[in-house]
Amino acid sequence: MSNPNFLKKLFENNKKKWKYPFLNKNTYKQFVEDLFHFLFTPDQYLLEGINSLKKNYQKLKHKLYSIFMEFNFEEKKSKKYVQYFFENIPNIYQILITDANAILNFDPAATVIEEIFLSYPGFFATALYRIAHQLWILKIPILPRMITEYAHRETGVDIHASAEIGKSFVIDHGTGIVIGSSTKIGNSVKIYQGVTLGAIYVNKKLANQKRHPTIEDQVTIYSGATILGGDTVIGHDSILGGNVWITNSIPPFSIVYQKSEIKMRTK
Structure with a gap:
């Protein structure tokens, strides 16, 4: 049997003005998964040519822009954050390639680098940390922690974004x-x-x-x-x-x- 007093209190609490809106979990999860696959499993884009790669890169930018807008950032501010973040993607990618090669050169069970991209939880956790860390550098609230906690749930590896x-x-x-x-x-x-x-x-x-x-x-x-x-x-x-x-x-x-x-x- 429902408790009307509790439900009323819950409604009133959730009606108050929070500092940041509650971000849809599926939105940020989809973004980081798509970015990871874009960087490390791009077979379908390669088959379709470089224009497909460019098109999907723009889609990723738009997804991140939509996330920032969900935080009620100003449009100009959201565009600036997207620009700064994606300007650093080449550097993040290059560092992650060195991480993957270090695993390949160290682990006798690793056969090819694709195996690390596709199946190594430590690499996946590191990749999501490096993405989240860049957002933390930009002082984006909440989102960096949500990304590293998603990696934590998926891999058992808990790396704070900072x-x-x-x-x-x-x-x-x-x-x-x-x-x-x-x-x-x-x-x-x-x-x-x-x-x-x-x-x-x-x-x-x-x-x-x-x-x-x-x-x-x-x-x-x-x-x-x-x-x-x-x-x-x-x-x-x-x-x-x-x-x-x-x-x-x-x-x-x-x-x-x-x-x-x-x-x-x-x-």
Whole structure:
């Protein structure tokens, strides 16, 4: 039996003026999926010729423009954001190609680069992060987080849109990875499943401070490792073994691991 008082309260709450309108989830999901397939699975466009490619590129621009208009941005502002975003697509594409090649050169199970484009969850999560990060740079509200959370649901990889990640980034397997909002990651870093790059503790007062670690170039972090704290720096060319717990900085060329101990059982 319905509760009329609750329904009335719900209606009144939803009638109030929110800062931003609620974006249709299908709209942004369709945009990022179409952009991903446009960049990495363009077979149908290639068969139809370059004019088809140009036509679909314009469709993507229009879709993003429509999303910005849903946020009640001014028309001029929406067009400017679309222009800035797509001016950076060539750079995003080139960085993602280096990411894909890094996976291909690293993973013995990878046979061809098309396999990475079509089936690797770590690459898909990285691609959506790089798209979302560009929108975050433009100070677009809500949308960057919606995109990375969509990637999170699809892949199990949770990368905040404001994190800074360098080139040739490799996520192996991916499930359970968490990369916090103020994390900084250098070039040629490899991360396995279950890794957390997080904060030592959560406090709303720390919202504008660096709470998450810095990972320098050519670091490998194995599964289950937890690295916490805004002052924590993992020096370049280091290797962090599985399940390590780190809250202090590590110098370059370090190897950090948990020591296994074997004891014989008694009867």
